Amino acid sequence: DAGVIQSPRHEVTEMGQEVTLRCKPISGHNSLFWYRQTMMRGLELLIYFNNNVPIDDSGMPEDRFSAKMPNASFSTLKIQPSEPRDSAVYFCASSPETLPNYNEQFFGPGTRLTVL
Amino acid sequence: QQPVQSPQAVILREGEDAVINCSSSKALYSVHWYRQKHGEAPVFLMILLKGGEQKGHEKISASFNEKKQQSSLYLTASQLSYSGTYFCGTERGNQGGKLIFGQGTELSVKP
Numbered sequence: 001d002a003g004v005i006q007s008p009r010h011e012v013t014e015m016g017q018e019v020t021l022r023c024k025p026i027s028g029h030n031s032l033f034w035y036r037q038t039m040m041r042g043l044e045l046l047i048y049f050n051n052n053v054p055i056d057d058s059g060m061p062e063d064r065f066s067a068k069m070p071n072a073s074f075s076t077l078k079i080q081p082s083e084p085r086d087s088a089v090y091f092c093a094s095s096p097e098t099l100p101n102y103n104e105q106f107f108g109p110g111t112r113l114t115v116l
Numbered sequence: 117q118q119p120v121q122s123p124q125a126v127i128l129r130e131g132e133d134a135v136i137n138c139s140s141s142k143a144l145y146s147v148h149w150y151r152q153k154h155g156e157a158p159v160f161l162m163i164l165l166k167g168g169e170q171k172g173h174e175k176i177s178a179s180f181n182e183k184k185q186q187s188s189l190y191l192t193a194s195q196l197s198y199s200g201t202y203f204c205g206t207e208r209g210n211q212g213g214k215l216i217f218g219q220g221t222e223l224s225v226k227p
Contacts, residue, residue, distance in 0.1 A: 031213055042118075043158070043203060043217040056214055091157060095213050104148075105213060107157035 004108035018080040025094030121218035138204030147187040148205040
């Protein structure tokens with residue numbers, strides 16, 4: 001099993017540019033989570049999907065952030081326009097459980113985003 | 117409401133024991149424990165559901181006291197491979213895995 005796949009692994013961009021992060025969950029997993037990790041704020045849940053449907057996006061910081069899951073094998077997190085304070089490691093995780101049950105979350109390797 | 121972990125950091129010699137605590141001001145449904153090594157992704161250790169069950173994973177075990185809204189992670193006879201940052205993630209209801217993570221406890225095991 002390939003595990004959760006994220007791309008790109010590193011992204012350096014300039015303020016104001018659009019950034020798209022991609023995630024391929026583990027096949028057969030029903031839930032997908034997007035996290036952001038910084039030294040100041042720790043590991044924060046941004047949004048999560050269940051069966052491709054967004055369930056809770058209360059962690060999305062502002063309208064500049066959007067996430068989609070067009071099918072069971074692909075999700076994107078977009079930042080437009082990007083700002084220096086968006087610099088962080090963004091993790092995608094998937095879980096094999098469906099509501100109302102849940103299980104462990106398998107994290108991808110992360111995307112390190114730097115906004116100059 | 118972010119759970120509070122203590123201690124923030126701990127240094128051990130190989131073979132020593134450690135306890136990491138996770139406390140919440142809100143009633144909890146479950147507590148998840150993860151370990152993250154530097155530059156890597158968090159890796160799942162275990163889940164504890166309300167009911168006060170204790171779980172074990174090799175020499176790592178955990179307990180969950182729902183009345184006190186606390187969970188503790190026990191590392192016995194620590195090994196070098198235990199080094200990393202330990203996070204607890206809490207869930208207030210059965211929310212399909214919506215976790216709020218603590219700030220983490222950095223554990224260093226020295227030879």
